[in-house]
Amino acid sequence: MTLSEYFSAALLFAGAFFFLAGTLGLLRFPDVYTRLHAVTKADNVGLGLMVAGLTVQAETWTAAGKLLLIWLLVLLTGSTVAHLISRGALRRGIQLWKL
Amino acid sequence: MEAITQLQYAFDAPLGLGLLWLAWRTLACQDLFEAVVSFAAFGLLMSLAWVRLDAPDVALAEVAVGVGLTGALLLAALAKLRSSKMNEDAAGQLGKEGSEVGRPQWLPLVVLLSVAAGLGHAVWSLPLYSAGLSPEVALHLETSGVSNPVTAVLLNFRAYDTLLEMVVLLLALLGVWTLGGTARRPEAAPGPVLDTLVRLLVPVLILVAAYLLWVGAHAPGGAFQAGALLGAMGVLMLLAGWRLRTSLMALPLRLTVVAGPGAFVAMAVITLFIEGRLLEYPPQHAGTLILILETVAALSIGATLAALFLGSRPQDLENR
Amino acid sequence: MSAAFAYALVGVGLFSLGLYALIVHAHLLRKILAINVMGSGVFLVLVALGGRTREAQPDAVPHAMVITGIVVAVSASALALTLMLKLVAETGRAELPTHRRE
Numbered sequence: 001m002t003l004s005e006y007f008s009a010a011l012l013f014a015g016a017f018f019f020l021a022g023t024l025g026l027l028r029f030p031d032v033y034t035r036l037h038a039v040t041k042a043d044n045v046g047l048g049l050m051v052a053g054l055t056v057q058a059e060t061w062t063a064a065g066k067l068l069l070i071w072l073l074v075l076l077t078g079s080t081v082a083h084l085i086s087r088g089a090l091r092r093g094i095q096l097w098k099l
Numbered sequence: 100m101e102a103i104t105q106l107q108y109a110f111d112a113p114l115g116l117g118l119l120w121l122a123w124r125t126l127a128c129q130d131l132f133e134a135v136v137s138f139a140a141f142g143l144l145m146s147l148a149w150v151r152l153d154a155p156d157v158a159l160a161e162v163a164v165g166v167g168l169t170g171a172l173l174l175a176a177l178a179k180l181r182s183s184k185m186n187e188d189a190a191g192q193l194g195k196e197g198s199e200v201g202r203p204q205w206l207p208l209v210v211l212l213s214v215a216a217g218l219g220h221a222v223w224s225l226p227l228y229s230a231g232l233s234p235e236v237a238l239h240l241e242t243s244g245v246s247n248p249v250t251a252v253l254l255n256f257r258a259y260d261t262l263l264e265m266v267v268l269l270l271a272l273l274g275v276w277t278l279g280g281t282a283r284r285p286e287a288a289p290g291p292v293l294d295t296l297v298r299l300l301v302p303v304l305i306l307v308a309a310y311l312l313w314v315g316a317h318a319p320g321g322a323f324q325a326g327a328l329l330g331a332m333g334v335l336m337l338l339a340g341w342r343l344r345t346s347l348m349a350l351p352l353r354l355t356v357v358a359g360p361g362a363f364v365a366m367a368v369i370t371l372f373i374e375g376r377l378l379e380y381p382p383q384h385a386g387t388l389i390l391i392l393e394t395v396a397a398l399s400i401g402a403t404l405a406a407l408f409l410g411s412r413p414q415d416l417e418n419r
Numbered sequence: 420m421s422a423a424f425a426y427a428l429v430g431v432g433l434f435s436l437g438l439y440a441l442i443v444h445a446h447l448l449r450k451i452l453a454i455n456v457m458g459s460g461v462f463l464v465l466v467a468l469g470g471r472t473r474e475a476q477p478d479a480v481p482h483a484m485v486i487t488g489i490v491v492a493v494s495a496s497a498l499a500l501t502l503m504l505k506l507v508a509e510t511g512r513a514e515l516p517t518h519r520r521e
Contacts (some may be wrong), residue, residue, distance in 0.1 A: 248479035261494030
């Protein structure tokens with residue numbers, strides 16, 4: 001494997017690690033707000049690292065541009081969905097977790 | 100076995116087991132909301148399975164239609180179900196809707212096991228390699244007007260099936276409208292975040308849908324995926340509170356919805372007069388004809404799916 | 420066993436699970452979910468068995484049929500959900516009348 005392939009694999013593994021961390025937060029955190037925080041932040045970073053890893057392997061500039069557009073769209077929609085879910089949870093009166 | 104095959108099995112086994120487990124969770128869950136969310140997650144795993152099985156067109160269609168639109172329809176129906184039940188019994192069975200899951204019964208269990216055994220045996224006894232219809236598809240692909248075999252099958256070789264499918268979509272919409280539409284649920288005003296998201300996403304979605312439509316001729320994509328994306332855009336706008344002007348509600352909406360099947364029927368009649376058979380394109384114009392059909396079909400599918408989500412009849416919205 | 424047969428057996432399992440849930444559950448929304456799961460099982464069998472070609476390219480005809488099937492399934496689900504909501508509006512319960520214990 002060439003150096004760029006090693007680099008791309010390292011980025012993909014780092015992205016997978018962030019996804020794992022986000023899912024661990026989803027399973028272990030105490031209430032809906034902290035879970036949203038974990039999933040949204042970690043998954044966006046994880047996706048960014050994976051997109052970076054795939055961009056290294058991309059063959060054309062348009063393919064790299066499409067991958068970047070995918071990441072930007074997921075950032076946009078992911079944060080909006082997290083906002084909407086937490087707003088709905090607040091409306092239903094779900095209390096924030098206190099220590 | 101080489102390492103790559105073992106790695107593939109390491110991916111296939113959790114995916115297959117995860118599909119079965121999520122399906123069981125969807126069907127056996129006590130809370131209906133959890134069941135619907137599990138169903139959406141099940142659809143996402145299915146689209147992973149499609150990618151694994153070298154079916155990217157099916158993966159695109161599954162994600163857009165099977166997860167996005169079906170999930171939105173199920174959640175909207177669940178919300179209307181819970182709000183209508185809360186209006187009925189003041190005892191407030193909040194969240195208890197549909198949580199009566201019975202004990203396993205032995206006669207359906209026997210049916211289940213015998214059906215599974217019979218189908219499993221039938222599948223297992225199939226030959227290991229079977230070319231199916233792929234030699235014929237590969238043989239006629241150059242004269243079909245496109246180079247993506249799935250698009251060629253959908254819009255040229257089996258265009259009759261696609262015509263009937265467009266009619267089925269129209270029939271479902273007519274069925275929903277004939278039933279009088281569903282009751283309007285009081286909706287909360289969308290906040291600035293959702294409104295801004297919709298304003299940002301709608302142009303992007305139109306662009307991506309047009310791209311999918313164009314690229315479907317030589318890469319995974321096509322009319323159904325583009326139409327599903329337009330339908331998702333329509334659902335997004337409806338959820339953010341946007342509604343069509345009443346002048347656009349009566350005739351233009353109905354024309355758009357009918358345009359898809361109508362274009363297919365018109366194409367069938369035209370080719371009947373030109374070539375003597377229904378839906379047989381002249382080879383030098385096949386690519387252009389397919390593109391025209393795909394464009395009209397995508398617009399029609401998008402309008403129909405969004406109208407299916409809204410559920411209300413146009414005349415009810417006009418008379419507000 | 421190749422990957423095609425493994426996924427086809429998963430599809431058979433999904434179909435059987437959906438069939439059992441369709442028979443056993445009384446609530447109409449659960450029945451609609453069960454029908455969708457059955458449909459997904461059938462699609463999985465179709466596409467998996469279409470991947471049995473000797474070359475790298477799978478057979479395109481089952482893919483087209485499954486795309487058609489997915490769109491038909493969503494339109495049928497929409498109509499079924501509207502029927503269920505109409506039934507709830509008329510009778511107050513989301514179950515067919517024969518299921519109710521009198």
